[in-house]
Amino acid sequence: MKPGPRSSFRVIKDEIARRIGEQTWKAGALIPGEEALAAEFGAARATVNRALQELARAGLIERKRKVGTRVALHPVRQARFAIPLVSQEVAAAGAAYRYALLAREARAADARDAERLGVALGDMVLHLECLHLADERPYQFEDRLINPSAAPKAMEESFETLGPNEWLVGAAPFSRAEFTFLAALPSAREAKILDVAESEPVFVGERRTWLLARPITAVRMVHPQSHRLTSRL
Template sequence: MSTAPRSSFRDIQNEIARRIGEREWRPGSLIPGEEQLAAEFGAARATVNRALQELARAGLVERKRRVGTRVALHPPREARFAIPLVASEIRASGASYEYRLLARRERPATAEDAERFAVAPGDTVLHLLCLHLADGRPYQVEDRLINPEVAPRALAERFDAIGPNEWLVSAAPFSRGEFTFFADRPTRDEAHHLGVGAAEPVLVGERRTWLGSRPVTFVRMVHPRTHRLTSLL
């Protein structure tokens, strides 16, 4: 099936990344060759080659001479860094894990959302508020936005039985991510759900991930000040 011609390698890169992300092309499968893709997108073969090179650098595809280009078997998160599963963190500590969906809302993107996701104000975003508990005690408030333009299957997921953290790791690949950690004071709702005082400091982690050049999700993860973050190098 042909699509509208694209002259930009970035547009071609994003479309190929979309097909991989939505499993139109499964992990390990060969994708069409440069000549076929160039014809489909109405682009020069060199433009397609550059798009594939960028995807290979991101870890989404693997290229071999005389073989072709395959969708990577292992997602970039395994090759580059690990997105921790909150459930696994809690169970590894010996505590029992519990998950609660506090709110799920499809809403128009605000100006801040539009800047964060490179979408137009008013476009639909999925907003989720979740609580993770360890041995019945609040462990993390997860305040997450998902960009349905990049992860459209999220709109069909209720997230009442599985948290977005776990769902995204298994269902929505990404090519790069950005992490920020800092101390902050909780919002009124965060303080309520964590059972802490409004003036009590909390540990906040913010993470944004991209598929190609398009942001997939942004999350604010809020922990009580007793939380400890450990990394193995």
């Protein structure tokens, strides 16, 4: 829906981010210039310029003199922190990779979902449980929530053959992320899936991403204690 006349820079910024997030404007696409956007939103060019500057700082767009403004080709993940693709991690270690979807459920967010993902109680969420294997041994258990209002096409995906992380990297650009790493004891379900003892510490990575203020996903990734994380920036 087109915003009304005399839009503020926040309205313009949020609408452009929405179009990028829903891939109305795809990665690498040239977006309309300031004059055209000013006419569409009923705003001054200075207001449009401010919105575009903030989106550029967030890593969603790239602005170049005499070339124009394009949707960023490379997701923010590459500029701030490397979000690995598990299949590539396993292959790089010389092992055979296999992926299995364990559970997929679209449901109304309960209290735990709402707190974990940052949505309202009762909002629709997509819950996925996946197992990644290396040489047929459990490598990572992935417990993920996706916010369909930020990534609506996720509801159309079965995730039977393509993992949600790989899908999100290509389909749901983000502007902000939060990473947490910790050692913890596994839940009974995590221990069973990873084939470890409940008394055996595991390596846990937790990540949340947002498109501006809208949460996209929250994921808990649990590995056997032998796991090592290496990141090169």
